[in-house]
Amino acid sequence: MATEQPSLKLSKRRWCLLALCGLLLLGQCTPKKTSQPSAPAEKYLYSDMQIQNEKYLSTFNVPVEMPIAELEKQINAQLKGLIYEDNSYEDDGQDNLKAKIWKLSDIKVQALDSTFLFEVPLKIWVSAGYKISPMGFTMSGYKDTEFAVRLRFISKVSVSPDWRMLTTTHVDSYDWISEPSIKVSGFNIPIKGMVSRLLNRNSDKITQAIDEQVGKAIELRKYVQQAWDLAHNPVLMSEEYNTWLVVLPNQILMTPLLARSGVLRTSIGIKGYTQTITSSVKPLLKTDPLPPLRVVEKIPAEFKVGLISLISYAEAARLAEANFVGKQFAFMDGRYAVEVTSIALFGQNEKLVIKAGLKGSLNGFIYLKGTPTYDPDTKMLSLHDLDYDLDTRNVIFKTANWLLQGKFARMMEKQMVFPLGEQMEEAKKGIQQTLSRRKLADGVELRGTLNEVLPDKVYLTPEHIYAVVFATGKVNIRIEGLL
Numbered sequence: 001m002a003t004e005q006p007s008l009k010l011s012k013r014r015w016c017l018l019a020l021c022g023l024l025l026l027g028q029c030t031p032k033k034t035s036q037p038s039a040p041a042e043k044y045l046y047s048d049m050q051i052q053n054e055k056y057l058s059t060f061n062v063p064v065e066m067p068i069a070e071l072e073k074q075i076n077a078q079l080k081g082l083i084y085e086d087n088s089y090e091d092d093g094q095d096n097l098k099a100k101i102w103k104l105s106d107i108k109v110q111a112l113d114s115t116f117l118f119e120v121p122l123k124i125w126v127s128a129g130y131k132i133s134p135m136g137f138t139m140s141g142y143k144d145t146e147f148a149v150r151l152r153f154i155s156k157v158s159v160s161p162d163w164r165m166l167t168t169t170h171v172d173s174y175d176w177i178s179e180p181s182i183k184v185s186g187f188n189i190p191i192k193g194m195v196s197r198l199l200n201r202n203s204d205k206i207t208q209a210i211d212e213q214v215g216k217a218i219e220l221r222k223y224v225q226q227a228w229d230l231a232h233n234p235v236l237m238s239e240e241y242n243t244w245l246v247v248l249p250n251q252i253l254m255t256p257l258l259a260r261s262g263v264l265r266t267s268i269g270i271k272g273y274t275q276t277i278t279s280s281v282k283p284l285l286k287t288d289p290l291p292p293l294r295v296v297e298k299i300p301a302e303f304k305v306g307l308i309s310l311i312s313y314a315e316a317a318r319l320a321e322a323n324f325v326g327k328q329f330a331f332m333d334g335r336y337a338v339e340v341t342s343i344a345l346f347g348q349n350e351k352l353v354i355k356a357g358l359k360g361s362l363n364g365f366i367y368l369k370g371t372p373t374y375d376p377d378t379k380m381l382s383l384h385d386l387d388y389d390l391d392t393r394n395v396i397f398k399t400a401n402w403l404l405q406g407k408f409a410r411m412m413e414k415q416m417v418f419p420l421g422e423q424m425e426e427a428k429k430g431i432q433q434t435l436s437r438r439k440l441a442d443g444v445e446l447r448g449t450l451n452e453v454l455p456d457k458v459y460l461t462p463e464h465i466y467a468v469v470f471a472t473g474k475v476n477i478r479i480e481g482l483l
Helices: 012-028 048-052 068-078 192-217 220-231 313-324 390-399 401-405 407-415 421-435
Strands: 033-035 056-067 082-086 097-103 108-112 115-132 139-159 165-178 182-184 187-189 235-238 243-254 258-260 263-278 303-312 328-331 336-348 351-360 362-375 380-388 438-441 444-460 464-479
Touching: 048 263, 048 464, 056 068, 056 220, 056 243, 068 108, 068 192, 068 263, 082 192, 097 192, 108 258, 115 165, 115 192, 139 192, 165 192, 220 243, 220 263, 220 464, 235 421, 243 421, 263 303, 303 313, 303 421, 303 444, 313 336, 313 407, 313 464, 328 401, 328 407, 336 362, 336 401, 362 390, 362 407, 362 444, 362 464, 380 390, 380 407, 390 401, 401 407, 421 444, 421 464
Parallel strands: 033 362, 056 464
Antiparallel strands: 056 263, 056 303, 082 097, 097 115, 108 115, 115 139, 139 165, 182 187, 235 243, 243 263, 258 263, 303 464, 328 336, 336 351, 351 362, 362 380, 438 444, 444 464
């Protein structure tokens, strides 16, 4: 009997099984591609020092308000008692008088714009020499009398370039409260003319006294110097982040002194540059001499300071690795897959470079670049327009063009975010606390508010990624004695 040979024909079911196994073996044997693009050059436009030296022009306002009643009070406290004394008779053709002049009652002060009106009541004692010849008999001698007069002085108020208050005072008019007279043996001896000449000759002594007392009453330079020195004093805004607010003043402005509704007002503006500096020790600043006065019609009210938050490349990479390392990404309906093994970050001018290590269907490194941007609303640092570096694009186009679908770059852009809000909020909070009725010294208080925060830009340095925003508002320095 002939032996039966095994059939060479396979069932349809067996053919399907063999085909499936073949496809699986083919997929497993797909050669792994290696990515070795050149790394983008690491370049930086800024250093840490340059960012922290970024300056923002600002003005600190020092409002000056003095009630005219307070000026009147101080002048009366200083100018009292005997004002003028002449103890010798003049026998050289001038008036034959001895005289003493006292302040009779409080000086009254009125003011409008830059003009002051001083009303000075005076009590005057004179000893007048006389010589009369009634009925052919000659009589001579000296007679004492007292009377009162009210003098009115007009002063123009200004400030010297070295910050001293100046008044230029002259006599406007006067009237008798009680008229001077001398009576001898029933005869009235007229002396009003002599007294008038006496007052005219000696009015400069009274105006000089008034000018001196106004200068003493408003010691403007002392307070301006105090504000100028305090402006040079760095203020700690955040102890946790070692953040200091530094002001570099370079100019002082002042509006004209004007009186309205019984109040003398002006505004002093300390103009300079603000900086936000990160330092573990208090920055030391050189205090420049007080500059000369510059009078302007209006003081700008804007205060501007930079709020800085920063993150090192190593810390940013650590946060990114927590999101990406170990994650797998499939492409072309699962035919290709890669796993992220590492993330490193560095800068190239104004672009942030991501160096991503991959394994799987592609082994090696790829490089992506994007523009870092800080959003003050979300308080997040993110990347915009993230895309492959040109050399990476050329390499993977030849070896793994499936990676160019854009899915991987879009996913990286979406999830490559860094929370810097806490640091930024701490800086903003620190400045607001600094400005909220902060006592700088005895009798000196800083008051201010921040109105809005506006984005500036993100800066890349060799050590850090900096996010900077502008905080704007108004700042006043209130000084006891000027208010």
